Amino acid sequence: MALRKLKHAPKLLTRVLDLVCAGQMAPPKWLEGLRPAVVLDWGGERKNSGKRAQGGKVPPIRFPEDGLVRAYYDRHPEARMQPVDLRSFTPPPAREFAQRQLQLMQAESISAKVAYHRLKAEMLADSKSYPQQRRSVLAAVQEEEEQVLQDAMRTLRESQGTLRVASGLPDGPPGSGPP
Numbered sequence: 357m358a359l360r361k362l363k364h365a366p367k368l369l370t371r372v373l374d375l376v377c378a379g380q381m382a383p384p385k386w387l388e389g390l391r392p393a394v395v396l397d398w399g400g401e402r403k404n405s406g407k408r409a410q411g412g413k414v415p416p417i418r419f420p421e422d423g424l425v426r427a428y429y430d431r432h433p434e435a436r437m438q439p440v441d442l443r444s445f446t447p448p449p450a451r452e453f454a455q456r457q458l459q460l461m462q463a464e465s466i467s468a469k470v471a472y473h474r475l476k477a478e479m480l481a482d483s484k485s486y487p488q489q490r491r492s493v494l495a496a497v498q499e500e501e502e503q504v505l506q507d508a509m510r511t512l513r514e515s516q517g518t519l520r521v522a523s524g525l526p527d528g529p530p531g532s533g534p535p
Contacts, residue, residue: 424454424468439496453479 375381428450429436440448447455453475460471 421451421454421458424457425450427468427472428453437494 372381372384372387376383376387432450435450438449446452457468457471457475460466460475461468464471466474
């Protein structure tokens with residue numbers, strides 16, 4: 357009997373909305389986070405906001421510079437292969453470029469194309485005065501693999517040397533020691 361009642365109990369959102377609309381409790385902070393998904397009418401009526409796509413999916417978040425980032429990647433496909441540090445809070449170089457381009461466009465009321473060329477010239481001047489050595493993803497991976505390989509070879513040599521000494525075998529390749 358108790359399970360049946362629990363199964364048909366009102367959902368948390370419905371109950372909280374009812375309490376807030378009745379003035380029984382102050383609106384919790386997390387209720388504001390639901391506004392993009394559900395329009396909350398404080399008169400007690402709830403309705404769909406119309407922002408949801410068909411199938412009940414919430415639409416993806418779009419930033420103002422997203423179009424500029426796509427254009428940057430179209431012009432510089434090699435930028436997609438640049439490694440991104442996921443632990444860092446700094447955006448990838450393409451997003452930094454697009455954000456700076458958007459700032460130029462808004463501050464000076466210029467087109468995206470003019471802002472792109474101006475920023476590219478600015479970056480070229482900076483790169484000549486401050487040479488930044490950017491490695492490709494392939495070079496970074498090869499360097500890491502080389503380090504792992506060297507560590508494994510060192511460990512193998514040490515373990516084989518220990519085995520040879522313990523067994524009384526000579527330290528050279530087979531056949532190089534005295535008969």
